[in-house]
Every structure is written in structure tokens, then in C-alpha cells.
């Protein structure tokens with residue numbers, strides 16, 4: 153029987169969409185090495201960033217900022233916290249996010265990404281403020297902080313440095329307001345994330361996202377530290393036009409249609 157891309161064809165899930173990406177994150181030496189590469193390179197760049205008071209990593213930063221104390225902004229999920237165990241449960245339970253997400257966060261048992269604790273401890277030693285800016289709900293602030301603290305992340309004596317979505321008025325899913333807030337008191341020298349939205353843009357199209365990434369080519373690896381996350385992200389939601397209401401079958405069809413079988 154042949155499969156053709158006709159209007160009547162219904163895409164059936166043959167395996168879980170997360171199977172390969174989660175196996176790669178949990179079982180490959182490549183993922184470990186990729187994360188370590190990012191964080192070790194970040195430390196090299198940090199020393200240059202601290203010495204150069206004209207250096208900033210935030211498009212929201214407005215001059216003058218040279219005399220402000222330096223800060224690093226890190227996203228949490230798949231940037232410093234490894235939630236692949238949660239993703240593995242989704243595969244085994246044949247379900248999808250957000251099923252069980254809050255329970256997982258409240259377990260506070262995510263592990264640390266390779267190199268993340270070491271890098272941020274070095275930054276801490278150099279007197280750099282570390283802000284954990286996450287789109288986890290404000291109700292998960294406490295458990296997220298506990299998780300980070302247990303793993304030995306610096307500046308986690310209180311939950312003060314963990315900035316969740318909607319923790320304050322104006323702190324929506326678009327992180328630019330939180331970057332702007334931090335930039336008022338600090339010079340943001342580096343930003344780490346696994347999602348373009350952690351650095352710039354929000355609800356952009358696939359083409360706009362590619363353009364934003366290319367426009368800031370010289371920032372990657374020095375100012376902006378991108379960790380690999382093949383499992384999920386705004387790249388996936390952009391394919392779906394940021395519409396979460398599509399059925400499972402339609403979502404899969406859109407993804408098949410987005411494949412590029414040669415140009």
C-alpha cells in the first residue's frame with residue numbers, strides 16, 4: 153500500500169514524537185559534549201565581557217550601562233535544568249505536555265545540564281549576578297528554586313533570583329519585560345537559553361526566527377549561549393503558527409508538510 157499526501161490522508165502516529173530526541177539527550181555522548189562546549193566557551197567569553205564595559209547581551213539594555221554591576225540571565229528548563237526524565241515519562245505513558253508537568257516540577261528532581269553549575273559558579277566567583285528567568289508558572293517558583301538549590305547552583309539562598317512567569321505584573325511569557333527589568337539595575341553580559349525567545353523575539357514565524365538568529369550571528373557563543381533542545385520549543389510552535397488547538401492528526405500533518413525533502 154502506498155501513502156500519498158492527499159487531502160484525505162490521516163496521519164497516524166507510528167511512534168512517540170519525542171522518542172529520538174529524548175534518547176539523544178539521555179543516552180548520547182554528543183548531547184553531553186555539546187552542552188559542555190557551550191558552557192566552557194561561555195567562560196572564555198565572560199572574562200572579555202567583564203573587561204569591556206561597552207559589552208551587553210540584551211537588546212533591551214539602554215545606555216549608559218557601563219558602571220552597572222554585571223549579570224547573567226539563564227533560562228531554566230533545558231538550559232540549566234534537565235527535564236528529560238519528564239519527557240521520558242511522556243513517551244512511556246503515551247501522553248504529551250502539559251500532562252504531569254506541575255507534578256514533575258514539584259518533585260524538584262530535575263538534574264543539571266552538563267557544565268551549567270560549574271559555569272555559573274565561576275561567574276559567581278567573578279562577582280556576576282545570576283538571574284534564573286523561567287516561563288514556569290509563579291506557583292512553581294518555590295519548587296524550582298529548591299531544585300536549583302539542591303543541585304548547587306549559585307545565588308540560590310533565597311528564591312529572589314528565580315523570576316517566574318507572572319510573578320509580577322507585566323512578566324508574561326515574552327521574557328523581554330524581565331530582561332528590561334534586570335537591565336535597569338545591571339549590565340547583562342550573557343544570556344543562556346534553549347529557545348530563541350530566551351534571547352529575542354516572541355511568537356515569531358519560522359522565517360522571522362531564522363532572520364533574528366542570523367542578524368545576531370556575532371552574538372552566538374559569546375553574548376548568547378544556545379543549548380541544544382531537539383525535544384520541544386518555540387521552533388515547534390512556530391510551525392503550528394502558535395496555535396495550540398490543532399488536533400493530534402493535524403499537528404502531525406503540519407509537521408510532515410514542513411519537512412524539506414531537498415530544494
Ligand SMILES: [Mg+2]
Pocket residue numbers: 227228229230231345346347
Ligand atoms: Mg528552556
